[in-house]
Amino acid sequence: MEQLDARLKGQYAALSPQEQRVADFIFDHFDDLISYNSAELAQLSGVSKATVSRLFKRLGYEKYKDMRDELRTLRQSGMPLADHRDAVQGNTLLARHYKQEMANLTQWVNALDAQQFAGAIAGMVEARRLVVIGMRNSWPAALHLRQQLLQARGQVQVLPQPGQSLSEELVDLTADDVVIVMAFRRRPRIIRPLLQQLQRDGIPVLLMCEPQAHALLPLTRWRLCAPLDSVSAFDSYAAVNSLINLLANAFLHETLERGRPRIHRIADLYQQLDELEQR
The missing domain is CATH 3.40.50.10490 (Glucose-6-phosphate isomerase like protein; domain 1)
Incomplete structure (x- = not known):
C-alpha cells in the first residue's frame, strides 16, 4: 500500500491552496503526525477542520483515524516515527520516557x-x-x-x-x-x-x-x-x-x-x- 507521504507527493499539484498548506505542514512534521488529531492538525496548519477532512478523503482514507492507525502500524513495525505530545500537551519527555521504560520492564x-x-x-x-x-x-x-x-x-x-x-x-x-x-x-x-x-x-x-x-x-x-x-x-x-x-x-x-x-x-x-x- 502506498504510504501517506507518497500519496501527498503524487497528488500535491492537484490540491487546493488550503490543502497544500496542510500537506506542507505534514512534510515538515511527518515524524510528529501520529500524535495530532484532526483538530490539532487543522489549527497548526491554519486551515479549517473540514479542509483536513477533505484532504484525507482525497488521499483515500475514509476517516482521519485510518491514517493515524496506518502510521501506528508502521511504528509497530519499527519505522522511526516521533511523538510530538510534549509540545502539544505540555508533558515532559523525561517523565513519559521513564514511565514507558518501567512499563516495558514490567511487561x-x-x-x-x-x-x-x-x-x-x-x-x-x-x-x-x-x-x-x-x-x-x-x-x-x-x-x-x-x-x-x-x-x-x-x-x-x-x-x-x-x-x-x-x-x-x-x-x-x-x-x-x-x-x-x-x-x-x-x-x-x-x-x-x-x-x-x-x-x-x-x-x-x-x-x-x-x-x-x-x-x-x-x-x-x-x-x-x-x-x-x-x-x-x-x-x-x-x-x-x-x-x-x-x-x-x-x-x-x-x-x-x-x-x-x-x-x-x-x-x-x-x-x-x-x-x-x-x-
Whole structure:
C-alpha cells in the first residue's frame, strides 16, 4: 500500500491552496503526525477542520483515524516515527520516557515463561558451543550477550562478522550446539529462512525478539521476548539489555563450578596484560 507521504507527493499539484498548506505542514512534521488529531492538525496548519477532512478523503482514507492507525502500524513495525505530545500537551519527555521504560520492564518480567527460560539455560549449559546471531539493531545486543557469556565459558561466537556471509560459519553446526538468534524488529529478510534451515538441520535455537514476532516463534525451540516500545521515534532496548543481564547471570549461576575459575583466570590476564584501568 502506498504510504501517506507518497500519496501527498503524487497528488500535491492537484490540491487546493488550503490543502497544500496542510500537506506542507505534514512534510515538515511527518515524524510528529501520529500524535495530532484532526483538530490539532487543522489549527497548526491554519486551515479549517473540514479542509483536513477533505484532504484525507482525497488521499483515500475514509476517516482521519485510518491514517493515524496506518502510521501506528508502521511504528509497530519499527519505522522511526516521533511523538510530538510534549509540545502539544505540555508533558515532559523525561517523565513519559521513564514511565514507558518501567512499563516495558514490567511487561517482559510478567510475561516470562519460566519453563522456556529454564530450558534455554539448560540447553546453553550443555551446548558444545554457543553461536549468537544478530544483525542491524540486534548486532550490539548480540555482542553484549556474547561478552557476558564469554566470562563464564569458552566457545561463544557472534555472527556475522563484518564482511562475512553466514553459510560458511553455519555448515559445521550440529545438534550439540545452540544458536541464539537476536531478531528484533526491522529484521533482515534472511532471518526467517535462517530459522527454517536451522530447524530442518535439528539445531537448537533460542530466539530473542519483540512480543509481536509471532510468526517466528514456531521455528525455534525456546523464545524470550522483550518489548521495544518507546515514547518517541526510536525503539528502546532497555528491556532487551535487562533480559540479557538475567540470562547471563542465570547461565553463570548454573555453571559456577567451571565459570568461577575461568573468571579468576581472566582477571589474572587483565592484570598481566595491563588491559584495564585499576580503580
